[in-house]
Amino acid sequence: MDIITSALARITPVNQSLIAQAQLKLDNKTKPPGSLGRLEEFARRMAAISGVMVPDTSKKVIFTFAGDHGIVEEGISLYPSEVTAQMVFNFLNGGAGVNVLARHSGVEVRVVDVGVDHDFGETPGLIHRKVARGTRNFAQGPAMTREEALAAMQVGIDLADQCKAEGVALVGTGEMGIGNTSPSSAIIAAISGLGVRELTHRGTGINNAALENKIRVIEQGLTLNSPDTQDPLDVLAKVGGLEIAAIAGLVLGCAANSIPVVIDGFISTAGALIASELHPNVRDYIFAAHRSVEIGHRVMLERIGAAPILDLDLRLGEGTGAALAMGLIEAGVKVMKEMATFDEAGVSH
Numbered sequence: 001m002d003i004i005t006s007a008l009a010r011i012t013p014v015n016q017s018l019i020a021q022a023q024l025k026l027d028n029k030t031k032p033p034g035s036l037g038r039l040e041e042f043a044r045r046m047a048a049i050s051g052v053m054v055p056d057t058s059k060k061v062i063f064t065f066a067g068d069h070g071i072v073e074e075g076i077s078l079y080p081s082e083v084t085a086q087m088v089f090n091f092l093n094g095g096a097g098v099n100v101l102a103r104h105s106g107v108e109v110r111v112v113d114v115g116v117d118h119d120f121g122e123t124p125g126l127i128h129r130k131v132a133r134g135t136r137n138f139a140q141g142p143a144m145t146r147e148e149a150l151a152a153m154q155v156g157i158d159l160a161d162q163c164k165a166e167g168v169a170l171v172g173t174g175e176m177g178i179g180n181t182s183p184s185s186a187i188i189a190a191i192s193g194l195g196v197r198e199l200t201h202r203g204t205g206i207n208n209a210a211l212e213n214k215i216r217v218i219e220q221g222l223t224l225n226s227p228d229t230q231d232p233l234d235v236l237a238k239v240g241g242l243e244i245a246a247i248a249g250l251v252l253g254c255a256a257n258s259i260p261v262v263i264d265g266f267i268s269t270a271g272a273l274i275a276s277e278l279h280p281n282v283r284d285y286i287f288a289a290h291r292s293v294e295i296g297h298r299v300m301l302e303r304i305g306a307a308p309i310l311d312l313d314l315r316l317g318e319g320t321g322a323a324l325a326m327g328l329i330e331a332g333v334k335v336m337k338e339m340a341t342f343d344e345a346g347v348s349h
């Protein structure tokens with residue numbers, strides 16, 4: 001049995017009876033029924049996924065996976081590939097957006113090199129799991145071999161298994177990779193069958209002329225590689241990315257370990273989409289942190305069936321939206337844990 005098959009075999013449906021029990025408990029709290037809106041949904045789903053009515057949410061981790069992209073040579077980003085490695089050092093120094101917002105929410109950030117085009121040597125604090133020094137240019141041939149895509153997915157699965165052993169209650173996804181909105185658009189175009197133009201946006205902030213070129217380059221890559229749209233791993237390998245594959249593995253691994261997973265923006269959702277196409281129960285473990293400015297994100301979220309928690313015009317990635325949303329999900333669990341019932345508070349109902 002290969003690595004993916006064995007992870008898929010561990011995925012079970014979430015505990016439906018805990019959803020009903022959690023709602024009963026929430027309805028006894030001092031509030032009109034349902035009045036805490038989606039916070040109640042978070043509390044119900046956290047119970048159903050973890051199998052515990054009030055999970056201990058003290059350990060929360062975001063994985064920021066970094067990888068480079070051969071497609072950058074086509075001029076599809078505003079920034080050069082060197083920025084990916086430079087930002088890895090910024091993450092390790094605690095100075096990036098995700099570090100700030102994760103500190104705000106009491107979340108630990110772990111940075112993973114799964115495919116950066118830089119030799120990090122012994123760099124302390126970095127999780128060294130490099131599969132390759134970036135993908136190949138998918139406008140000229142396949143981005144990865146199937147073996148490379150599977151190896152990167154294995155990184156995510158391993159980290160999810162480790163989270164289970166550590167008692168991590170909530171996992172978040174994040175990424176850093178100059179050029180990675182292009183493979184993300186290619187993935188949703190291949191899987192949805194919609195046109196590249198409807199799914200491709202400005203990434204780091206390219207102008208109209210560069211956007212036209214980006215659309216043309218992605219269309220060329222899809223035509224050249226003609227990924228098997230019924231085979232999510234073929235799509236991932238041919239037009240995806242190493243960090244996207246690792247996120248697919250992390251999401252799959254979280255589902256296999258009954259850990260709720262909060263997905264960040266457009267690129268993270270591309271990874272989660274691959275995982276949820278591989279097994280229908282994966283989506284029950286996913287919380288969508290926010291709706292990104294990237295126009296294709298809405299289509300991805302609809303396909304996964306996830307309603308975004310926030311809509312803040314974010315388009316940074318790294319796990320920034322996940323960090324913010326994790327605080328709200330934890331707030332839902334705290335309502336379940338700490339809020340007085342009508343009887344406890346002596347309030348009539």
Ligand SMILES: O=C(O)c1ccc[n+]([C@@H]2O[C@H](COP(=O)([O-])O)[C@@H](O)[C@H]2O)c1
Binds near residue numbers: 078205
């Ligand atoms: O998370 C998002 O929705 C998001 C939207 C646009 C850009 N990004 C980030 O910007 C980089 C990719 O943009 P680009 O233009 O280089 O493809 C990459 O490092 C992502 O983390 C992230």
Ligand SMILES: Cc1cc2nc[nH]c2cc1C
Binds near residue numbers: 079083087176177204
């Ligand atoms: C500076 C910078 C930070 C980022 N974080 C995620 N993607 C990014 C892209 C750039 C360019």
